[in-house]
Amino acid sequence: GIISRLNAAVSGASSLLDFYYSVGGLVLIKDQSSEADVHLADAEGVFRSVKIYLGRLRPTISVELAVDVAFSQSDGRWRYSSNNPESSAFAAGIALETLAGIVSLASSEIDQSLISTLKNDIIKLFDSIEKYDDGALYFDDKLVDGHEYQGPLSTTSSVLRGLTAFAAVTAENLNLPGDKMLGLAKFFLGICVPGDAKDFFNQIDSLACLESNRQGFSLGSFNVGVSTVLGSEVPSLTVKLVGAFSSGSKDASLVESQELNFDKTSGLHILNDLPKSIDVGSYTFVFEVVFHEPEHEEVYFMGSQTKVPISVTGLIKVENSEIAVLDSDLGSIESQKKLDLAGKNAISLSANHLQKLRLSFQLTTPHGRSFKPHQAFLKLRHESKVEHIFVVGNSGKQFEIVLNFLGLVEKFFYLSGKYDMELTIGDAAMENSLLVAIGHIELDLPEAPEKAPRPPPQPVDPYSRYGPKAEITHIFRAPEKRPPQELSLAFLGLTILPLLGFLIGLLRLGVNLKNFPTKPVPATFAVLFHVGIGAVLLLYVFFWVKLDLFQTLKLLGFLGVFLVFVGHRILSHLAAASAKLKSA
Structure with a gap:
């Protein structure tokens, strides 16, 4: 079948692309079908055949797997085949994705020395990364052959796709520099208008890789650099973190005064670990600079303290989410349902104007503290497109909103029918902001009085106004019935008769x-x-x-x-x- 043919293709592969497509096909089958038994019998041998020269290190591997010269190079780049002397970063991304597929198809654990060697190659590859003036980082290859040159966007996307695939199948952290990962993210975010559909796919796919894979990339430490206003170096000094305050809060400092470590190689002052009191949110860090030599204070002027705004992002946990319909008089629960705000919901409720709707949930940070987002809205949209937005309030960890329909009938313009419910929870520090459809509620409201306000006119949909119009199909009228063929032939004979008479006359005269x-x-x-x-x-x-x-x-x-x-x-x-x- 297909699996055996792909395994044979892996055994007979002689170039990097041969390995990439055959291994990728096996991985795709494994991911799509849980019943298929897809694995590589000698995954470690295939791994070595892609990574290193087999003629010396693996004499037991079949001749078909042997590669004359190693595909991987000392600078972290890779070659497509032994016949092509040029190496590229684009091929390195393909190789990493291929090796990740081999690891996932292995029936036993791959030799960790091979994994460690590959990690070193990845670090070497990052030594060749290029930089724009705005701090964006990217990979690029020198233009050797026009049909193999991919450009910075495709090359960087290939490397990032390979890194993500490899990080997903290895248990250890790759410990990639956080500043370089942020530089790559800045590169993809800075592309305003992609050149074509391929560039657009590479941009979105790369950003998705950066968003979904976090375990392989280390964000590093908190670094502080000190220089003059013209950017020149300053004499020896000490940087202290003397305080950290929540934005908009006048409470006491969240941290104790501590001195940052100075790295002579980079010239930066480093705070290795953020204090545990710092959680998801916006903060103001207060730094103080102290010169080692008192005479430098007469030459250089430094303010007493420097305040730096800091934003700490993270995943917010949403729990204890429920929605209920309450009786207006007694407050008893008539119907109540649990919500999964992180997944899909299709809640169906019904209520009349004498009842209430209650929505509640809790938001907690990774450290278990309550989190208050900038935005928490509940939107109700009538089937006539009339929308109503309500702010969800909070008390501590609990967020709750109660809609008393008796007091809202006029705001709802007495419109009975189906209302779609949508919840919005968003914050700049909340990495998993929500815009989730909860379901719908069927409201039975009283008839509108004679002088009740009418719903506002809804804006015209631009698509219906400026979009393509309906196709006009023209039906031609049926042709008139033709006369009998005998009549047509008789008329033709009468038409030709004068010409025949003329010709006969010429012959007679x-x-x-x-x-x-x-x-x-x-x-x-x-x-x-x-x-x-x-x-x-x-x-x-x-x-x-x-x-x-x-x-x-x-x-x-x-x-x-x-x-x-x-x-x-x-x-x-x-x-x-x-x-x-x-x-x-």
Whole structure:
């Protein structure tokens, strides 16, 4: 079957792309079908055949798997085949994705020394990363062969796709530099208008890789750099974190004063770990700079303290979510349902104007503290497109909103029917902001009084106004019924009858050619005149058979000028000959 053919293709692969497509096919089958037994019997051997030279290290591997020269290079780049001496970062991304597929197809654990060697190659690859002035980082290959050059976007996307695939199948952290990962993210976010559909796919797919895979990328430490206003170096000093405050709060500092470690290599002051009191949210960090030598304070001026706004992002846990319909008088629960705000919901409720709707949920940070987002809205949209938005309030960890329909009938314009419910929870520090459809509620409201306000006119949908119009299908009327064939033939005979009479008359009278010119020039004009008459008759036939009126008139114009010219010459000759005959 297909699996055996792909396994055979892996065994017979001699180039990087051969391994990539055959291994990728097996991984795709494994992901799509849980019943299929898809694995590589000698996954470690295939891994070595892609990574290193087998002729020396794996004499037991079949000849088909042998590669004359290693695909991987010392700088972290890869080659497509042993016949191509040029290496590229784009091929490195393909190789990482291929090796990740081999690891996922392995029936036993791959030798960790091979994994460690590959991790070192990844670190070397990042040494060749390039940088824009705005801090965006990208991979690019030198233009050696036009059909193999991919450009910075495709090359960077290939590397990032390979890193994500490899990080997903390895248990250890890749420990990639956080500043470089942020630089790659800045590169993809800075692409405003992709060149084509392929570039758009690479951009979105790369951003999805950065968003979904977090375990392989280390965000590093908190670094502080100190320089003069012109960017030059400053003398030896100490940087202290003297306070950290929640934005908009006047409470006490969340951290104790601590000194940052100075790294002589990078020239940065480093805070290795954020204090545990710092959770998801916006903060203001207060730093203080102290010179080691007192005389430097007379040369350099530094404010007493420097305040730096810091935003800490993270995943917020949404729990204890439920929605209920309450009786207005007693407050008892008539119907209550649990919600999964992180998944899909299709809640169906019904209520009248004497009841209430209650929605509640809790938001907690990774450290278990309550979280208050910037936005928490509940939207109800009537089937007539009329929308109503309500702010969800909170008390501590609990967020709750209660809608008393008796007091909202006028705001709802007395519109009964189906209302779709949508919840919005968003914050700049909340990485999993929500815009989720909860379901719908069927409201039974009283009839509108005579002077009740009417719903506002809804804006015209731009798509219906400026979008493509409905296709116009034109139906031609049925052709009129034709006369019988016998009648048509009889009419044709009557039409041709005068022509037949003319021809018969010519045959009975005979043709008189004694006045035909005998001299060469007049005879030529006479022949051309009769040819022109014949051409007009032939054009008449073509008009009925093939040509339209405009084509016929255009050709007739040229023939008419020709006939006037030659006809005038031959008639002038005949008139002159007749005058000589009479004078004689």
